[in-house]
Amino acid sequence: MAESMIKILIENYLTELSGLRRLSQNTLSAYKRDLCEFQEFLTLYELADYSKITEKHVKKYLLFLNEKELSKTSISRRLSTVRGLFKYLARNEHVEDNPFSDVKNPKTKRKLPETLSSDSFNEISKILDEEGNNGKSILVKAVFELLYGCALRVSEVCDLSKNDIDINTQTVRVKGKGSKVRIVPLGSKSKIILEEYLRKRIQIEETSALFITSKNKRIQPRLVQRWANKYLSLVTDIEKKSPHVLRHAAATHMLDNGADIMAVKEILGHENLSTTQIYTHVSVERLKKTYKTAHPKS
Secondary structure, rough: OOHHHHHHHHHHHHHHHHHHEEEEHHHHHHHHHHHHHHHHHHHHHOOOOOHHHHHHHHHHHHHHHHHHHHHHHHHHHHHHHHHHHHHHHHHOOOOOOOOOOOOOOOOOOOOOOOOOOOHHHHHHHHHHHHHHOOOOHHHHHHHHHHHHHHOOOOOHHHHHHHHHHEOOOOOEEEEOHHHOEEEEEEOHHHHHHHHHHHHOOOOOOOEEEEEEEEOOEEOOOHHHHHHHHHHHHHHHOOOOOOOHHHHHHHHHHHOOOOOOOHHHHHHOOOOOOOOOHHHHHHHHHHHHHHHHHHHOOO
């Protein structure tokens, strides 16, 4: 199997991922980087045939990754990518066995996401109100309201169209990861702020985008990230000041207030319950912190 053939197989695998699993462009780019790095390893050890890779080579690949001083999370992601490639190769009879099938990812301690108190979010709303009733402040406020009020990802908010909002039924149609569509409830307070934004929004027929800039262009995640960093810096000292913090906060606050975890999973658009369960740990840690600071027996 020549090196050019290896490149073709990698491209075919990425094409399959794009078509069948409908992964985002960012995820596909990460897969491609991981596989190019794996190809770098193959070249280093003069391996030009996937079928010749043995358990010995797998151990060398692990050593190759460790020498790069990567984190356990980064190594796990690379192993998952290569494991997936070999599943594809075995399924299409390019190799007989998957030498990576029994390789375990390094154990990592999952870091609890940083979150925000509801008081801090309300403080951001007050700051935006004090900035005046201008188009930009109302836009930022409406975007933040959907990030927190509907627990949306920043990409989901930016991709929303006017037709995705149903004010009458108070629902939002969201296209999530893998182009999966879900319906998320729109709270009464969020509805009021969104209606205010829609009244002020310039009616441009050429664009179906819900959130647009002063130049009538759809907002982009990078712009929302700048807004999040600016306003979160004014109300909190958490390390990571990103739009995702508002989504983390929404999930945590719902569970803090007794929400059913399966319902939260559906609102967040998580595929696996284990992803949602991380927020139960956040809630427990918040309870512990409250207990330690407030209980006389702590």
